Amino acid sequence: MSRIPSVKRDHVSGGITIETAVDWYRFLADEAYFEGDALKCSEFTAKAESLSGSPQGVLHSVEIENAIRKWSRR
Numbered sequence: 773m774s775r776i777p778s779v780k781r782d783h784v785s786g787g788i789t790i791e792t793a794v795d796w797y798r799f800l801a802d803e804a805y806f807e808g809d810a811l812k813c814s815e816f817t818a819k820a821e822s823l824s825g826s827p828q829g830v831l832h833s834v835e836i837e838n839a840i841r842k843w844s845r846r
Contacts (some may be wrong), residue, residue, distance in 0.1 A: 775799075776843050787830035788837075794820050794827075796836050799843075 777795035781788055788796075801816035823831070 776846075779840055782830040785830050785832070787832045788840075790823050790827055790829045790831055793831045793833060793836055794823050796839060797823065800839055 777792065777799050779788060780792045797816045797820035801813045801820065804810075804812035804816060
């Protein structure tokens with residue numbers, strides 16, 4: 773199990789920063805790997821790599837928001 777990433781948000785739109793999204797997708801990839809879900813692991817890793825090319829900006833993602841809620845309760 774990886775360390776749960778922090779959440780940084782844009783103060784205007786409320787979206788998460790690209791840096792946060794990359795950290796969360798990598799975290800979710802690690803968790804999928806530990807659960808034995810190779811397909812999800814590959815999917816999350818590809819998303820992290822895709823976003824890591826543009827380190828500035830904001831992302832609105834239901835997938836990540838749901839993960840933040842899920843993992844923040846633990």
